[in-house]
Each structure stands twice: as C-alpha cells, then as structure tokens.
Amino acid sequence: MRLIRWFSLFAAFAVAPLAYAQDGPSESQAGAGPVSGPGLRLSPGLRQHTYDPDQLPVFMQADTLTAEDQDKLRLEGSAQVRRQDTILKGDTIEYDKVEDELEALGNVRLFREGNLLTGPRLKLNMSSGTGEIDNARFFFGLNGGSGSAERIRMLGQNRVRADRVRYTGCACETPDWELRARRADFDYDAGTGVGYGGVLYFKDFPILASPIISFPLNNERKSGFLSPTFGLTSKSGPEFSIPYYFNIAPNRDATLTPKFMTRRGLQLSGEFRYLEPSFSGVTRLSYLPDDRVAQRDRYLFSSQHRQQLTPNLGFNWNVSKASDDAYFRDLSVLGTGLASTATLERSFSLNWQQGYWEAYGRVISYQTLQDPLAPIVPPYGREPQLHLTGQRYDWNGFDVRMDADATRFRSNTLVNGSRAYAYPSVSYPIIRPGGFFIPKIGIHSTRYNTDSYQGAASYTANRTVPIMSLDTGLIFERDSTLLGREARQTLEPRLYYLRVPYRNQSNLPIYDTALADFNFAQIFSENLYSGWDRIAEANQLTAALTTRWLDPKTGVERARIMGAQRLYFSDQRVTLPGEEPSSDGRSDFLVSVYGALTSTLSGETTVQYNPKIERVTRSTIGARWSPQRLSTVSLAYRYKREMVSVPGQELIDIAFQWPLAPRWFGIGRINYSLLENRIAEAVAGIEYNGGCCWAFRLVGQRYAVAKDNATTAMFFQLELTGFGGIGASPMTTLRRSIPGYQVINPPPEKGTVFERYE
Numbered sequence: 037m038r039l040i041r042w043f044s045l046f047a048a049f050a051v052a053p054l055a056y057a058q059d060g061p062s063e064s065q066a067g068a069g070p071v072s073g074p075g076l077r078l079s080p081g082l083r084q085h086t087y088d089p090d091q092l093p094v095f096m097q098a099d100t101l102t103a104e105d106q107d108k109l110r111l112e113g114s115a116q117v118r119r120q121d122t123i124l125k126g127d128t129i130e131y132d133k134v135e136d137e138l139e140a141l142g143n144v145r146l147f148r149e150g151n152l153l154t155g156p157r158l159k160l161n162m163s164s165g166t167g168e169i170d171n172a173r174f175f176f177g178l179n180g181g182s183g184s185a186e187r188i189r190m191l192g193q194n195r196v197r198a199d200r201v202r203y204t205g206c207a208c209e210t211p212d213w214e215l216r217a218r219r220a221d222f223d224y225d226a227g228t229g230v231g232y233g234g235v236l237y238f239k240d241f242p243i244l245a246s247p248i249i250s251f252p253l254n255n256e257r258k259s260g261f262l263s264p265t266f267g268l269t270s271k272s273g274p275e276f277s278i279p280y281y282f283n284i285a286p287n288r289d290a291t292l293t294p295k296f297m298t299r300r301g302l303q304l305s306g307e308f309r310y311l312e313p314s315f316s317g318v319t320r321l322s323y324l325p326d327d328r329v330a331q332r333d334r335y336l337f338s339s340q341h342r343q344q345l346t347p348n349l350g351f352n353w354n355v356s357k358a359s360d361d362a363y364f365r366d367l368s369v370l371g372t373g374l375a376s377t378a379t380l381e382r383s384f385s386l387n388w389q390q391g392y393w394e395a396y397g398r399v400i401s402y403q404t405l406q407d408p409l410a411p412i413v414p415p416y417g418r419e420p421q422l423h424l425t426g427q428r429y430d431w432n433g434f435d436v437r438m439d440a441d442a443t444r445f446r447s448n449t450l451v452n453g454s455r456a457y458a459y460p461s462v463s464y465p466i467i468r469p470g471g472f473f474i475p476k477i478g479i480h481s482t483r484y485n486t487d488s489y490q491g492a493a494s495y496t497a498n499r500t501v502p503i504m505s506l507d508t509g510l511i512f513e514r515d516s517t518l519l520g521r522e523a524r525q526t527l528e529p530r531l532y533y534l535r536v537p538y539r540n541q542s543n544l545p546i547y548d549t550a551l552a553d554f555n556f557a558q559i560f561s562e563n564l565y566s567g568w569d570r571i572a573e574a575n576q577l578t579a580a581l582t583t584r585w586l587d588p589k590t591g592v593e594r595a596r597i598m599g600a601q602r603l604y605f606s607d608q609r610v611t612l613p614g615e616e617p618s619s620d621g622r623s624d625f626l627v628s629v630y631g632a633l634t635s636t637l638s639g640e641t642t643v644q645y646n647p648k649i650e651r652v653t654r655s656t657i658g659a660r661w662s663p664q665r666l667s668t669v670s671l672a673y674r675y676k677r678e679m680v681s682v683p684g685q686e687l688i689d690i691a692f693q694w695p696l697a698p699r700w701f702g703i704g705r706i707n708y709s710l711l712e713n714r715i716a717e718a719v720a721g722i723e724y725n726g727g728c729c730w731a732f733r734l735v736g737q738r739y740a741v742a743k744d745n746a747t748t749a750m751f752f753q754l755e756l757t758g759f760g761g762i763g764a765s766p767m768t769t770l771r772r773s774i775p776g777y778q779v780i781n782p783p784p785e786k787g788t789v790f791e792r793y794e
Contacts, residue, residue, distance in 0.1 A: 092119050094118070094119050095118040096117050096129075098113055098116065107132060107133045109130070109133070110128070110129075110130050111130075111131070113127070115129040115140070117131065119162065121148060121149070121193075123146070124138060124144075124147075125140075125143070125144070126143060127143050128141045136163045137160065138158075138159070138160045138162060138167075139158070139159050139160075140157070140160075141156070144157060144158045146158060148193070149193075149194065149224060150176070151174065151176050151177055152174065152175040153172055153173070153188060154173045154174075155169040155171050156170065157169065165192050166189075166192065167190045168188065168189045169187070171186065171187075172187070176222075176224075178224070178227075178253065178254050179205060179252070180205065181229075182203075182211075183198075183201060183202045183214070185199055185202070194225045195222070195223050195225075196222040197220070198222070199218070202216050203217070203251075204729070204758070205729060205756065205757050205759050206728055206729035206730075207728070211728070211729060212238065212726055213236065213729065213756050215251065217231035217235070218232055219231070219232045219233065220232070220234070223253075226258060227256035227258060228252065229250070229251045229253050230248065230251075231248070231250075232248060233247060234246060234248075234249040236759070238730070238756070244264075249261070251760065252758070252759075257289060258281070258283050259282050259283040260280070261278060261281075262278070262279040262281050263760035264276065264277065265279075266752065267752075268749065270748040270749070271299075271367070272297040272298070272299050272366070273298040273300075275296065276295070276296050278294065280292045288310045288311070289309050290307060291306065292306050300328050300330075301326060301328050303322060303334075304322070304324075305321065305323075306320070306321050306322075307320045308320075314343060314344045316341075319338070320338045320339070321336070321337050321338075322335060322336045322367075324367070327366075329366070330362070333359065334360065334367060335358070336357070336358050336359070336367075337355070337356065337357045337358075338356040338357075339353065339354075339356075340354050340355075349386070349387070350386070351385070352383075352387065353383065353384045354381055354382070355381075355383070356380035356382065357380065361406050365407075365745060377405060378405055378406075378407075379402045380402065380403040381400065381402055382400070383400040392426050392427060393424070393425070397421065398418065398420060399417075399420045399421070401417035402414065402415050402417060409745075413449075413450075415548075416446065416548060418443050420443075421441065421443040422441065422443070423441045424439070424441070425437075425439055426438040434462055436460075437460070437462075437478075438461075439457075439459045439460075440456075440457065441456065445547045450489075451489035451492075452487045452489070454484070454485040455482065455485075455547060455569075456482070458480075459478055459480045459481075462476070462478070463476035469511075470512075471508070471510040471511055472507070472508065472509055473507075473508045476504070476506070477502070477504045477505075478503045479500065482500075482568065483496065484498075484499075484544055495543075497543055499544065500539075501536060501537065501539050501571050503534075503536050503571075504534070505533065505534045505535070506531075506532070506533045507530075507533075507560070508530070508532075509528060509530035510528065511526060512527040513525070513526050513527075514527075515588070518595055522588055523587065523588065524585070524587075525585050526583060526584045527582075528581070528582040529579075529580070530578075530579070531578070531580075532559075532560050532577070532578040532580075533577050534575075534578075535574060536562070536571060536575075537573060541569075541571070544569055545569065547569055549565050549566065549570050549612070551566075551612065552564060554624065554654075556580075556626060559578050559580070559600050559623070559626065560578060560580075562574075570611075570612060572610045573606065573609060573610055575604070575605040575606045576602055576606075577603045577605070579602075580601075581598070581599050582598045592632075593632075594631070594632045596628070596629070596631075597628070597630075598626070599627050599628075600625075600626045601622055601623055601624075601625045603622050603623075604621055605621075607619045620648055622647065624644045624645060624647075624653055625645045625646075626642070626645075627642070627645070628643075636663045637659070637660075637661050640656075640657075640658055641655070641656065641657040641658070642656045652675070654677065656674050656675075657671075657673045658672040665778060666778050668692065668693050668694075668775070668776040668778075669692045670689075670690070670691045670692070670775045671689070672689040673687070673689070674687045675687075684711055685709075686709065687709055687710070687716065688707075689707045689708075690704075692704055692705075692774070693778065700723070701722065701723040701724075701725070702721075703719070703720070703722070704774075705717065705718065705774055706719075714740070716740050719735065719736070720736050721736060726781075729756065730754065730757060730781075731755045733752065733755070735751040736748070736749070736751075737749045737751070737769055757781065
C-alpha cells in the first residue's frame with residue numbers, strides 16, 4: 037500500500053501566506069522574536085496568529101486517494117484533512133471542492149479549538165463550519181466537560197446543538213453527575229451551555245429538573261439562572277431562592293433573586309453593578325411585603341457610587357436605609373456577619389486633589405438601629421463637613437503638613453454646633469541606616485459655635501494648643517541563632533517625647549471624640565483621644581525596646597519581642613465627661629511576643645500590665661498550627677478588665693479545619709464569652725470531597741444578633757465541578773470564621789485550545 041500526500045493550494049490559498057508575510061516583521065526580526073526578558077526571546081511559533089478561515093491552506097493525507105472527477109476527492113485508509121483551525125480523521129473521507137464539504141465515515145474524529153467530536157459518520161462544511169455527526173461523543177478542552185448525544189449539529193465555528201444529550205463537567209473516567217436533556221446548545225464564545233427539558237443526575241439519582249437549565253463552559257460571566265440555594269434559620273425557617281443573572285454588558289450586570297421563607301413569605305432582592313472608565317457603583321434593594329412574623333413590610337436599600345468628574349475632582353455617595361431597627365437581626369443574609377449592624381450611613385461627598393493639596397466636602401447622616409436591651413447613643417451627623425489637607429515631604433529637608441476642617445454637627449437628641457480647626461505642622465526628619473531623629477512642632481487652633489440646648493444659652497469657645505514632639509531611635513544588628521538556625525538579630529531602642537501645654541477644655545462639647553485604645557500604635561501618638569474635641573496636655577516620654585530575629589536569606593521575621601511604657605512628668609487634667617484623671621507617673625506596660633517556631637507553628641501574645649494595681653488589664657494570646665494543607669488549628673484568648681465606662685471582656689476562641697478520614701474534613705469554631713457565660717458565635721460542620729468532581733458541605737452556625745438574642749442557621753451545599761453549587765454556600769462563613777481555611781476542591785486549571793491535540 038502506498039502513501040499518498042496531497043496538498044491542495046487554490047489561488048486564494050496561495051495569496052494568504054504572502055499577504056501575512058508582507059505585513060509581518062522582517063526576516064531578522066522574525067527569527068529573533070520579541071524580547072520577553074533579559075536574554076530571553078519568545079519563539080514565533082508560540083505566538084497566536086489570526087487568519088481568515090477562507091484563506092487557509094488545506095492538507096490531506098491517506099493511504100489511498102482517488103479523484104472521482106475534477107471537483108471530488110476520496111481518501112481511504114487513515115484519512116486526514118488538516119487546516120490550521122480544524123483536524124478531521126476517519127476511515128474514509130470524501131471532499132467536494134466546489135461546496136467545500138467533507139463527509140467522513142468510520143472512526144470519525146473532529147478536532148476544533150481544543151474540542152473533540154467523535155462518531156461513526158460526519159458531514160462538515162469547511163467554509164461555514166456547519167455540519168452534523170450522529171451517535172457522537174464530545175470533549176471540551178477549555179473546561180474538561182464531556183458527554184454524548186444522538187446527534188450533534190454544528191451551527192458555526194464555535195456553536196453546537198446536541199439532541200438527546202448527556203453532559204458532565206467531570207474530567208474523570210466515571211463521572212458522578214451528568215445532565216440529561218432533550219436538547220442542549222453549547223456556545224464556546226459565550227462560554228454558555230443551555231439544556232432544554234433537562235434533569236440533573238447525581239450518582240444516577242435525579243436531584244434537579246427544569247425546562248431550561250443553564251451551566252458554564254468557562255469562568256466567563258453569562259446570563260441565566262444561577263444554582264438554587266437552600267437554607268434554614270431559626271428566625272425565618274426553611275429558605276429557598278433561585279437567582280437570575282443578567283450579563284448586560286462586559287461592564288454592567290444585574291442579579292434578581294426571589295427568596296421564599298416559610299415563616300415570613302416571599303422576598304425579592306435585586307443588585308445592579310456598573311463599571312465605567314470614570315465611574316462605578318453598585319445598588320441593592322430587598323423587599324419583603326407583609327412579613328407574616330413582623331406583620332409589616334420590610335425592606336433594605338443600599339447604593340454606592342464613585343465618579344471622577346475631572347482628573348482632579350471626584351464625587352461619591354453611600355446611601356443605605358432599612359425599614360426598621362430589627363431588619364438585620366431578623367433577615368440578615370446567612371454567614372455575612374451583618375446581624376450586629378448598628379448604624380447605616382447616608383453620605384454624599386465631593387473630593388478634590390491637585391499637587392500637594394487634597395480636599396473634600398461631604399454630608400453624612402446615620403440611621404441608628406437600636407437594640408432595646410442595649411441602646412447606643414446615635415452618632416452625630418455632619419451636615420456639612422469641609423476638610424483640607426496639604427503636605428509636602430523633603431522640602432529642603434523639611435516635612436510640612438496642614439490639616440483644616442470645618443464641620444456642622446447635628447443630632448436629634450444631643451446638643452448641636454459647629455467646629456472648625458486648623459493644624460499646621462513641620463518636622464525635620466534625619467533618617468540614617470542605623471537610626472532616626474525626627475523633631476516636630478505644630479499649632480492646633482479650634483473654634484466652637486454651640487447652639488442653645490435644654491435651656492442653656494448658645495456660646496462660642498476658642499482653643500489654641502502648640503504640640504511639640506521628638507521621635508528618635510537606633511537600630512543595631514548582629515548575626516545570631518534561633519532554635520539552632522542562623523538568624524539576623526536586631527535591637528531597636530526608641531524614645532518619643534511629647535510636650536503639649538494644658539488648656540482648660542471642660543466647656544467644649546463632645547462630638548466625635550473618645551478615649552483611644554491603648555496599644556503600640558497609640559503609645560507613639562500625639563493625643564490620648566481619638567478626635568479633636570479633647571487634646572490632652574502632655575509632658576511625657578515613651579520608651580520602647582524591640583528585638584527581632586530575621587531569616588538572613590529572605591528577611592522574613594521569625595520572632596519578635598517588644599516592650600513599651602509611657603512616663604508622665606505631670607498629672608492629667610484634661611478629661612472626658614465622667615472620666616477619672618490619672619495621677620500615675622507612668623502608664624501601663626505593653627509587652628508583645630511573636631514567634632514562628634516552625635513553618636507550620638506560630639503564636640503571638642500581647643499583654644497590657646498595670647504596675648499600680650499589679651494586674652493585667654488587657655491581654656491577647658493566640659497560636660496557629662497548620663501542619664499540612666487542609667489542616668489548621670487556631671486558639672485565641674482575649675481579656676479586657678472592666679473599668680469605668682468600659683465594659684469588661686473575656687473570650688475564648690477556637691477554630692479548626694481538620695481531616696477526619698480519607699476525603700472527610702471537620703470544620704468548626706466556637707467564640708465563648710466567659711463573663712456573659714454564653715456563646716457569641718459557633719460554627720460546626722463537615723465537608724466531603726468526592727474526589728473527582730463534587731464536594732458536599734453541611735455547616736451549622738449560631739451567632740448573637742443582640743444582647744439576649746441569637747440566631748441559628750444551617751447550610752447544606754452540593755458543589756458540582758463544572759456546573760455550580762446546589763444549596764446555600766457556607767464559604768463566606770468559613771473564610772470569615774476559620775483562620776487559614778482552605779477549599780477542599782479547588783477549581784480545575786483552565787484548558788487551552790491545544791487540549792487533546794492530535
């Protein structure tokens with residue numbers, strides 16, 4: 037038997053390579069290829085070229101070739117027809133040059149764009165890409181999907197219609213799930229598959245039926261129904277929802293979600309997102325008419341928008357509104373942690389920046405969602421607020437900064453008024469590899485205009501306070517060892533002196549100021565308070581010492597010990613209403629220890645110790661062990677001593693993800709309050725990895741939504757690779773609740789057009 041190779045070059049085919057060569061680079065450039073890095077060049081063969089399919093040459097190969105007439109060819113025995121975008125194989129292939137049609141018989145294999153079709157008989161028009169194949173099997177290269185059909189009709193280069201089809205996204209030999217449908221349309225360009233009259237089978241058991249079922253062929257967005265979700269909460273009972281996604285444009289989409297709650301009724305939620313070159317945003321609305329439990333309509337609206345009007349001018353808004361105080365406690369989305377939401381912001385702002393200057397003007401008000409058992413003071417609205425910041429660094433060695441602000445504070449329950457301040461400052465940093473020396477001086481000037489309130493007359497007040505500081509430190513290094521391993525150890529002493537003269541501020545209102553949290557960041561700050569309604573007098577020195585052990589090759593910090601304390605040279609006289617002034621000569625002592633003992637075990641503890649009463653006033657102790665993938669345990673203990681106007685806290689937090697048996701994993705977290713003797717949050721569940729193309733999760737959660745109120749929720753999800761998930765996804769809860777949580781079934785790698793290439 038002789039081998040005949042036949043190369044068909046029509047006149048139009050012969051022109052195409054020449055035209056491309058004329059448009060391409062010169063011979064020397066083509067040989068070199070584009071530079072992709074120092075000394076590296078890409079091979080021209082790896083670049084993706086675009087051709088007109090009608091102008092591509094066709095190659096044919098067979099054991100025997102017969103020309104039946106001038107326009108028809110017959111290839112027999114290991115027949116092949118190849119074009120750059122198509123490969124067709126079969127026992128026999130007949131080619132009609134006039135119609136540009138192929139008919140293949142016996143062991144037919146058609147390869148196009150990474151997709152493979154097989155069957156006993158095929159017809160294909162090479163020009164239009166249309167054709168059909170009977171009793172076919174198919175394999176999709178981009179997502180690993182496969183299946184079979186009584187007949188497949190090719191509607192174009194990248195569109196296929198299959199009759200009496202079975203489809204699965206499993207890449208394994210024996211798939212655990214498949215979609216059986218009367219008809220299915222596959223659009224490779226859109227990345228969409230749509231089944232008509234379909235039933236989803238899992239382990240040969242029907243679990244979902246629908247007249248229309250949409251599923252992805254890749255990770256691109258597409259319009260259609262998303263996977264239905266099921267859930268169970270103690271507040272609303274069993275829940276069922278089926279979202280519909282609208283892929284309006286590449287930069288705009290929307291989701292409409294009807295959700296039925298057996299105790300409350302039907303809720304409709306919508307979300308619209310948009311992204312333009314100069315603006316972006318998202319708007320959400322949920323509406324529950326006639327809540328059967330609350331006996332009223334319930335709704336939640338939110339909208340966020342950011343827009344760049346000019347290169348220097350921007351506009352933002354953030355608006356939220358809930359129908360009632362208990363909305364989040366009753367109807368918060370499972371696992372989002374929104375049940376404890378206490379305020380909703382409504383703000384509009386205009387932002388400007390140019391050179392060294394930035395400014396914004398905004399109006400902010402809040403909706404306060406009160407818990408009757410634990411009421412809070414509603415925050416002030418700012419109607420309006422104007423703020424200006426100017427800063428320039430290394431200006432002849434100086435760092436110069438200006439902060440100015442004017443705000444009108446409004447409240448329905450508290451005294452109203454206005455506050456304006458300006459705070460110019462200048463520093464001269466001297467920074468060297470072995471240390472730094474930073475002197476700084478500034479003047480803070482404030483004016484208040486306070487309205488009359490509950491019989492008290494309106495008044496004005498002024499305050500001008502100079503603020504001076506000196507921050508200096510040294511950095512020493514030496515070669516050392518840590519647990520028998522080489523390390524680079526540093527020793528970093530630091531001193532921070534602050535001088536602020538006393539000003540009587542007892543007549544000034546409190547708009548946005550509170551005692552700042554005492555920590556390593558605050559101990560080097562200019563004020564004891566957050567906010568400028570109080571500026572504490574200061575004649576004090578903060579001393580700190582830090583030592584670190586660094587990996588000498590990577591610079592990774594493997595251990596750290598820090599200690600700091602503030603020494604007062606004068607007694608405190610500036611206080612908030614109800615605050616006791618401090619007359620101690622020194623602050624609490626802060627100590628922090630961190631260590632990554634191994635690559636899998638690390639821990640950190642921070643302790644705040646009061647030397648006057650010889651007691652720990654605050655401490656945090658935490659450790660995490662992650663010996664291998666999908667195995668992690670974290671422990672934490674938090675303690676805060678009760679003080680005047682500051683509630684105490686003592687919590688134990690344990691979280692884990694751990695293998696229980698082959699493919700079985702346990703997950704859990706408990707956050708327990710020892711003072712209140714109750715669970716603040718608890719999560720427990722199991723996960724099962726089906727091995728090839730599915731996973732199952734069952735997760736329960738209980739969390740506090742108010743002082744004496746808690747919600748219990750249940751998640752169950754069957755996740756089918758290549759199709760989606762059925763049930764309420766607990767992934768948000770697991771990632772938020774369990775530090776270091778990892779997905780047991782990561783998504784498969786995306787395929788290429790060269791998959792199954794022959």
